[in-house]
Amino acid sequence: MISAIAVRIIDSLEEVSASEWNALAGDNPFLRHEFLSAMHESGCASKETGWAPQFVTLWEGSALRGAMPLYVKSHSYGEYVFDWAWANAYHRHGYRYYPKLLSAVPFSPVTGRRLLAEQPEHRAMLLDTLLKMVKQENAETAVSSFHCLFPSEHEAQEMEAAGLILRYGIQFHWRNAADGGYESFEAYLKEMSHDKRKKIRQERNKVHSAGIRFQWLSGYQATNAHWQFFVDCYNKTYHDHGSLPYLNLEFFTRLGKSMPENVLLILALQDGKPVAASFCLHNGRTLYGRYWGAMQYIPGLHFETCYYQAIEYCIANGVALFEGGAQGEHKLARGFLPVRTWSAHWLAHPEFASAIRQHVEREAQGIDRYLDELNDNSPFRKDISK
Numbered sequence: 001m002i003s004a005i006a007v008r009i010i011d012s013l014e015e016v017s018a019s020e021w022n023a024l025a026g027d028n029p030f031l032r033h034e035f036l037s038a039m040h041e042s043g044c045a046s047k048e049t050g051w052a053p054q055f056v057t058l059w060e061g062s063a064l065r066g067a068m069p070l071y072v073k074s075h076s077y078g079e080y081v082f083d084w085a086w087a088n089a090y091h092r093h094g095y096r097y098y099p100k101l102l103s104a105v106p107f108s109p110v111t112g113r114r115l116l117a118e119q120p121e122h123r124a125m126l127l128d129t130l131l132k133m134v135k136q137e138n139a140e141t142a143v144s145s146f147h148c149l150f151p152s153e154h155e156a157q158e159m160e161a162a163g164l165i166l167r168y169g170i171q172f173h174w175r176n177a178a179d180g181g182y183e184s185f186e187a188y189l190k191e192m193s194h195d196k197r198k199k200i201r202q203e204r205n206k207v208h209s210a211g212i213r214f215q216w217l218s219g220y221q222a223t224n225a226h227w228q229f230f231v232d233c234y235n236k237t238y239h240d241h242g243s244l245p246y247l248n249l250e251f252f253t254r255l256g257k258s259m260p261e262n263v264l265l266i267l268a269l270q271d272g273k274p275v276a277a278s279f280c281l282h283n284g285r286t287l288y289g290r291y292w293g294a295m296q297y298i299p300g301l302h303f304e305t306c307y308y309q310a311i312e313y314c315i316a317n318g319v320a321l322f323e324g325g326a327q328g329e330h331k332l333a334r335g336f337l338p339v340r341t342w343s344a345h346w347l348a349h350p351e352f353a354s355a356i357r358q359h360v361e362r363e364a365q366g367i368d369r370y371l372d373e374l375n376d377n378s379p380f381r382k383d384i385s386k
Contacts, residue, residue, distance in 0.1 A: 054071065056130055101145070175322075192379050
């Protein structure tokens with residue numbers, strides 16, 4: 001009975017057992033108790049860094065029936081759905097945009113469930129609870145808005161039905177052959193147009209000619225030295241772009257120990273010495289490309305380490321889908337096709353909500369045209385249906 005369900009807002013996953021949480025979260029590695037706990041306890045996503053956990057949980061007695069990852073945000077960094085213009089508009093008109101409520105996986109533009117509940121009525125209860133939170137009148141605790149980033153399509157539709165503004169985005173995903181997967185990377189290339197196939201072979205040959213070889217390591221195989229090297233590469237990439245890295249060594253080493261079966265660390269070695277690395281997570285069906293870095297520039301090394309090696313891994317292991325991360329029109333030429341993503345938004349200020357709804361509707365029309373243009377420029381042969 002719904003009347004027997006109690007709502008609790010928790011600021012630490014220590015209040016929920018990993019087995020109960022993971023039973024609701026399913027096999028998405030980014031929603032696992034271990035992943036989120038590593039984010040929080042390593043200090044990467046915490047109140048101090050502007051990610052204050054306020055997870056909504058539903059309880060029937062001592063049994064967890066529903067949950068929603070939810071954060072009070074004091075900025076918009078690490079989200080990959082950009083609302084900086086909205087925040088600036090609030091500021092120009094003398095209104096406060098932060099804090100806001102955000103349901104998302106920190107620093108991870110990965111589509112997945114956000115309303116973690118098996119029963120439709122429990123999902124509705126989670127959504128109703130967070131809308132009540134955003135409508136609070138107390139000036140001390142009031143937030144401007146609620147944002148749910150990269151929910152599943154079904155959840156996005158549920159949120160739109162509840163009155164939230166639905167916003168579209170685009171990512172580029174690679175898919176294995178539908179009939180059991182490609183036999184080899186070369187078999188995959190044969191489905192591409194001649195010029196795209198030629199360019200990929202040239203890129204790969206440059207890396208091979210530079211004496212680069214690769215290792216694939218699971219969390220079971222990765223040592224502390226491997227993690228230290230990867231984090232050095234990761235930090236260098238951020239610093240080279242004038243940014244501060246979001247994640248730290250503790251976070252990655254914790255994942256390697258607590259989720260070893262979900263980890264893929266790709267090492268690039270030149271004369272046996274590591275020169276670059278990329279980090280991915282997977283669940284056996286989907287590979288998620290996340291971070292990379294290199295200690296020196298080598299032509300073609302980025303594409304090989306981040307994309308071609310990951311595709312090779314998917315082919316070798318029968319992985320159906322490779323999500324290469326946010327943005328990246330350059331991925332299209334390498335066989336990643338555009339897919340639609342979603343976010344849902346509720347803003348307390350009625351005039352801003354109306355203006356943003358109109359903006360998002362215009363934006364969606366542009367995205368539809370862009371998708372058509374991208375699909376017209378598919379890298380695959382015209383006689384191949386993808």
